[in-house]
Amino acid sequence: MLYPIHVYGSPVLHKTSAEVKIFDSKLATLAEDMFETCEVAPGVGLAAPQIGLDLAMFVWMYDGPEHTGPKRGVAINPSLLIEPVDVLEPTVSDEEGCLSFPGYQYGLRRSPRAVLHAQDEKGKWYDLEATGWFARILQHEYDHLKGRIYVDRLTGKPAHQVEKVMKREKWNVPGIVWMPGEDELYEASAEELAHLDEMSKYFADIKDEPQQPDKGASFGLSK
Numbered sequence: 001m002l003y004p005i006h007v008y009g010s011p012v013l014h015k016t017s018a019e020v021k022i023f024d025s026k027l028a029t030l031a032e033d034m035f036e037t038c039e040v041a042p043g044v045g046l047a048a049p050q051i052g053l054d055l056a057m058f059v060w061m062y063d064g065p066e067h068t069g070p071k072r073g074v075a076i077n078p079s080l081l082i083e084p085v086d087v088l089e090p091t092v093s094d095e096e097g098c099l100s101f102p103g104y105q106y107g108l109r110r111s112p113r114a115v116l117h118a119q120d121e122k123g124k125w126y127d128l129e130a131t132g133w134f135a136r137i138l139q140h141e142y143d144h145l146k147g148r149i150y151v152d153r154l155t156g157k158p159a160h161q162v163e164k165v166m167k168r169e170k171w172n173v174p175g176i177v178w179m180p181g182e183d184e185l186y187e188a189s190a191e192e193l194a195h196l197d198e199m200s201k202y203f204a205d206i207k208d209e210p211q212q213p214d215k216g217a218s219f220g221l222s223k
């Protein structure tokens, strides 16, 4: 099934994602749905926060000419090692886009090499080395799980342009989404958002328990 894609301003896009703890057939279905959504969008990668889920998980689908790595994959609870990024001016070949900032592209320098350490949908850990555009995809998707959209990394004139775009498009407010294949932006319903919240809590194994008001005191945090 297809999931609507959340646009810049949706709170889930701007926070560190929760660790995935439940690896079951539902998670495998979610991964398949993310591939489908990514394909129809179309994109080369999709992170769970982009479909409104607070989960540290992304998929990629990439088959570039120089690409020798897996053409698609799921990365769950990942860490990513990169080489320092140079400070050269971005060129046309550095132009990146994002389904959560649809219709715009900006140049951004990225590390030419990345090493991914992650779990697959069955919970099995793997390591993967990436170069070139594939390394860029991994950095872009990994950023999503840290609450960062690539436009947040821009500086100077492009950063200013992004500000103007958000004002003009009336983005940077919660709840704006679009359905792949339809492209029309609309407001997500409260039920839709509640369902996504429930799904996130299920896979992150977060139980809705009443808060313990005196917990802070035992750590000496309250006065």
Ligand SMILES: [Zn+2]
Binding pocket: 097, 098, 099, 100, 140, 144, 150
């Ligand atoms: Zn993105």
